[in-house]
Amino acid sequence: MATAVHGPGIITELEPFTPGHRACSGCAEALAVRLAAKAIGNNAIIVNATGCMEVVASPFPYTSWRIPWIHTLFENAAAVASGVEAGLKSMEKKGKTPERNIKVVALAGDGGTSDIGLQALSGALERGHDFVYICLDNEAYMNTGIQRSSATPYGASTTTSPAGKESLGQITWKKNMPAIAVAHDIPYVATACPSYHRDLMKKVAKAVATPGPAYVHILSACPTGWRCPTDDAIKIGRLAVKTGTFPLYEVENGQYKLNLNLTKLEPVGNYLKMQGRFRHLTEDTIKEIQERVTQEYNKLVALASKSGEKASPE
Amino acid sequence: MPVEGRTYIPVVDEQKCNKCRMCRLLCPDLAITLNEEKGQIQIDLDFCKGCDICVAFCPKEAIKMELEK
Secondary structure, eight states: OOEEEETTEEEEOOOSBOSOOOOOTTOHHHHHHHHHHHHHOSSEEEEEOSSHHHHHHOOTTOOSBSSOEEEOOSSOHHHHHHHHHHHHHHHHHTTSSOOOOOEEEEEEEHIIIIISSHHHHHHHHHHTOSOEEEEEEOSSBTTTTOBOOTTSOTTOOOSSSOBOSSOBSOOSOOOOHHHHHHTTTOSEEEEEOTTSHHHHHHHHHHHHHSSSOEEEEEEOOOHHHHTOOGGGHHHHHHHHHHTTSSOOEEEETTEEEESSBOSSOOOHHHHHTTOGGGTTOOHHHHHHHHHHHHHHHHHHHHHHHHHTOOOOBO | OOOTTOOEEEEEOTTTOOOOOHHHHHOTTOOEEEETTTTEEEEOTTTOOOOOHHHHHOTTOOEEEEEOO
8 A cells, every 4th residue: 555545635654653652742743753754765764863753762672663763872863874875875886785775864853953963964964975864843952851952942941041030041043954054055955844744745755855965954843842732733833834933945956945925924923922931021022033033034035036936825 | 541641532523524534644643543444533542642633633623632531
């Protein structure tokens, strides 16, 4: 049973990432991994850095993965992936293994990508290995108990950037990882969100099919760390996209393309007010965030219009 | 035995359900399957964590959460 009519479109029934994992109730990251695994298919090797998805999917002696899977440290997911890719290439060249076009996919959280694993990632992108790097961004170190990372947005309260009388919460802006990946001049960079599941699967499939390095940044809501009800995980993802906080776009060989044609952005307040981690924000701070979001979004629109690609209607 | 931490479980209203399987696609735990023999959506309570996502996204509003006994 390769394909069957499934949901609103035709989506494969293949499930390389199986149920029974120990993710929290309502985890959008587990959903993102499941959808990405469907798009990657069976002919792949997964390199998984330490993080939520490694911990919940492989408590010894169980595993949720039906495909080969390696656990790496926080910092070297990209380095191990490039080693696996180079090793496979070399063995195929020497005839020690048949040519099967095996894809190598590295998975890491936002801490493993934008803080600890950035150096290894930059090296792997620069060397041009044929692999896909997927960053599962839940905007803090959720696995160890909600510590801030450089991907945590401005104003968010975490255990290491707590909000209080004298403190605003996180005082730095979110690191723009996709822009860093684009700066390496790689063939494919995209941002995705599990709330837009078909878009996510399309982008991961495209990244896997691209020769050379590809980077996909996936924002996934975390009800535990974002302090929101579990059923809001998908809704919050939609709002993140519609408010312009996390715009969906792809960059093919330097050409920007926005995937959703948002004629008018929703106010950022709608997105912030759904989450407990932003509960302490005052109107002034929300206004400040709104200005920054609009500015960043306009920058992106300008880049996209320069590339001449038109966004498809929403 | 109920899954630890779960209070509510989803229950499908067969009259309203049109078998579109949107719930299966968006379930993070893949706890929902379509039983093709019976033509019914079935929820695997070994895997369901009671997160409510299926309820929030059912286009026909055919799933409800009920207190687990």
